[in-house]
Ligand SMILES: [Fe+2]
């Protein structure tokens with residue numbers, strides 16, 4: 001069987017005004033560059049996941065720009081919200097088939113399951129899943145393991161880091177109940193979680209779960225000796241390839 005490949009993109013921060021600059025970059029130009037790269041890859045990825053911070057100006061109308069920017073993609077695109085998203089507008093524009101909670105369980109190619117989580121705590125930089133969502137994760141994974149296809153691989157996706165990412169100024173900006181999530185994932189054999197929010201590629205392990213972030217498609221962050229620092233950097237994304245029992249992640253910066 002040929003490998004499954006997907007693109008992990010994150011932190012678009014698109015302003016509604018296409019030419020507007022944010023932290024030294026034009027995010028609308030950056031996402032166009034990333035979309036072009038995804039379409040140029042041969043073979044094209046099976047799907048794309050965007051882990052949040054879709055808009056950059058807290059204007060619900062900016063989701064129209066997101067829809068337009070991603071429209072050229074010919075494969076399924078899955079979304080989770082970030083702290084810069086507005087949940088109702090996010091749902092309306094990016095999950096039009098969803099009327100209830102914005103966390104989802106999806107089946108992708110070859111039986112791969114995606115756990116798409118919502119860590120948005122409106123008005124806060126940090127994130128939280130909440131007891132109701134954690135119960136849903138527990139129940140969903142219990143049901144999955146009990147089903148005939150329960151041996152299939154599950155990948156989790158969430159905006160915020162679920163544990164300390166090793167960058168001091170981000171220490172308080174992760175998911176409050178991230179450790180509980182990681183314990184549930186570990187108990188149910190979920191080996192990989194993909195996240196955004198940190199605007200740089202980081203790989204870490206929490207409760208035995210490998211947690212991998214992608215660079216932002218817009219501006220990047222750095223660890224400037226403990227202080228926050230925003231740099232224009234380059235647009236970037238992660239390529240994830242699944243083949244048999246191997247999962248490979250490659251970060252690509254579009255210089
Ligand atoms: Fe962000």
Ligand SMILES: [Fe+2]
Pocket residue numbers: 053082083084159196197198
């Ligand atoms: Fe964020």
